[in-house]
Amino acid sequence: MSEPSDGLTENDGSRFDRLPATDAEREVAGRASREAVLDFWEERYSIDSTVFADYSFWEKGSRKLWAFRGEVASPIEIESLGITFLRTRQEHWKPTTDAVQRFGRHASRNVLTLPRGAAQRFVAGEDQEIEWDGDWGYLIVAHDLAGEREPLGVGLYLHGELHSQIPKGRRREL
Amino acid sequence: MDVLSRYEPLIDDFAAFRAACERRLPSVVRVNEIKATPERARTTLEEEGIDYEPCGWHSGLLRLDTDHPGRTWGAFHGWLHGQEEVSALPALVCDPEPGECVWAACAAPGGKATQLAARADDAGLVVANDRNLGRLSALRFNAERLGVTSMAVTNRDARNYSLAPFDFDEFDRALCDVPCSCEGTIRKNPDALDRWSLGYLDEIADTQAAILRRAIQATRSGGTVVYSTCTFAPEENEAVLDRVLARENCELVAFDCPLDSRPGITEWEGERFDPSVRRAKRIYPHLNDTGGFFCAKLEVGG
Numbered sequence: 325m326s327e328p329s330d331g332l333t334e335n336d337g338s339r340f341d342r343l344p345a346t347d348a349e350r351e352v353a354g355r356a357s358r359e360a361v362l363d364f365w366e367e368r369y370s371i372d373s374t375v376f377a378d379y380s381f382w383e384k385g386s387r388k389l390w391a392f393r394g395e396v397a398s399p400i401e402i403e404s405l406g407i408t409f410l411r412t413r414q415e416h417w418k419p420t421t422d423a424v425q426r427f428g429r430h431a432s433r434n435v436l437t438l439p440r441g442a443a444q445r446f447v448a449g450e451d452q453e454i455e456w457d458g459d460w461g462y463l464i465v466a467h468d469l470a471g472e473r474e475p476l477g478v479g480l481y482l483h484g485e486l487h488s489q490i491p492k493g494r495r496r497e498l
Numbered sequence: 499m500d501v502l503s504r505y506e507p508l509i510d511d512f513a514a515f516r517a518a519c520e521r522r523l524p525s526v527v528r529v530n531e532i533k534a535t536p537e538r539a540r541t542t543l544e545e546e547g548i549d550y551e552p553c554g555w556h557s558g559l560l561r562l563d564t565d566h567p568g569r570t571w572g573a574f575h576g577w578l579h580g581q582e583e584v585s586a587l588p589a590l591v592c593d594p595e596p597g598e599c600v601w602a603a604c605a606a607p608g609g610k611a612t613q614l615a616a617r618a619d620d621a622g623l624v625v626a627n628d629r630n631l632g633r634l635s636a637l638r639f640n641a642e643r644l645g646v647t648s649m650a651v652t653n654r655d656a657r658n659y660s661l662a663p664f665d666f667d668e669f670d671r672a673l674c675d676v677p678c679s680c681e682g683t684i685r686k687n688p689d690a691l692d693r694w695s696l697g698y699l700d701e702i703a704d705t706q707a708a709i710l711r712r713a714i715q716a717t718r719s720g721g722t723v724v725y726s727t728c729t730f731a732p733e734e735n736e737a738v739l740d741r742v743l744a745r746e747n748c749e750l751v752a753f754d755c756p757l758d759s760r761p762g763i764t765e766w767e768g769e770r771f772d773p774s775v776r777r778a779k780r781i782y783p784h785l786n787d788t789g790g791f792f793c794a795k796l797e798v799g800g
């Protein structure tokens with residue numbers, strides 16, 4: 325394994341490592357910090373950091389972050405720990421479907437609520453033209469179910485089109 | 499070979515047992531209370547026009563009038579999980595509390611392990627293990643869909659399970675829902691008995707006893723271990739308990755069973771078992787219109 329020039333090590337994809345508290349405490353090149361993750365949810369979706377107070381954040385696989393309720397010793401070599409949560413490989417970070425379904429109900433910003441027909445197309449994995457005058461990029465897509473808003477997953481909004489990010493295995497014809 | 503006839507001496511109304519084994523199982527879902535209340539899950543089914551009937555013994559279990567419970571909004575959102583009615587029993591008997599560490603020794607595909615996490619309000623630690631990597635991916639998929647954030651998944655042989663990856667050295671509770679001959683799933687899988695043999699029972703019973711022994715060793719004194727199978731065979735049920743009682747520091751304890759059940763049997767084909775195996779429960783398909791099941795509760799260091 326080559327060592328990056330800044331003296332930091334590279335991610336070891338065979339194990340879970342807890343994220344450093346802040347960028348200053350980073351020991352692995354490019355690894356997000358807990359602080360940056362909390363800031364992301366707060367700034368992009370207005371999800372308060374207290375929602376994640378009982379959670380620890382972990383990286384396994386390059387730039388693939390996991391959220392686990394509780395604490396275990398780091399690093400840990402097991403198959404999974406909590407749920408996949410956030411991808412930080414690209415410039416724009418991308419929440420997972422499972423994270424949005426679990427935590428998205430706390431969001432008050434960049435939430436696109438679809439009527440039933442559009443929600444059905446979204447969970448079937450279809451792209452569709454939608455009017456939306458908020459931010460572009462990764463949105464929390466929701467619909468109303470049993471009297472309350474309920475998050476469906478993540479949509480990528482660009483040029484008037486909403487691209488469903490529901491993974492193939494989770495798509496349904498409803 | 500007519501496997502089920504060997505149980506005629508054990509069952510009061512054998513004709514009713516036979517008839518139930520030939521009926522198809524109702525489609526049952528469990529409400530995942532990590533993501534939705536039973537009330538909200540029921541309202542959603544009503545909005546979708548899907549008829550349901552709550553199972554009388556558990557508010558979070560619903561019998562659905564559809565052959566496709568996966569094609570519902572509730573399933574998409576991870577509010578509902580298809581789970582055989584009787585298989586919801588062992589997690590209730592294990593009954594972990596928030597903050598406790600629980601081992602699900604043979605956890606895939608995850609119905610019972612995710613139920614354990616929900617029982618502890620997704621605020622304990624469920625270590626969900628399975629030896630089979632293919633089944634493990636189903637467990638992970640289900641856990642994520644259900645939004646279970648308090649689970650750690652491992653891929654080991656439960657018989658010599660090591661807690662080395664973790665910074666604790668014993669569990670508070672364990673659930674051994676062991677691999678078995680699956681006779682009790684005959685209503686779901688009509689070919690469940692096609693490969694049945696006495697030789698298989700002997701072989702699997704060794705594995706079952708080894709898993710249960712390891713669970714008792716890995717659980718703290720005073721902790722709870724639940725043993726369950728979906729089979730009627732005493733070789734895999736009372737005989738396994740009898741072997742383990744003789745070798746490990748534990749005892750069988752009584753528990754309330756909300757389903758109609760029969761006590762464990764103390765004698766089978768000339769072999770006598772520890773009298774405490776009567777505290778285990780046998781659940782036959784005709785008693786509650788479910789699959790067949792066996793469940794025992796043990797206390798460690800009793």
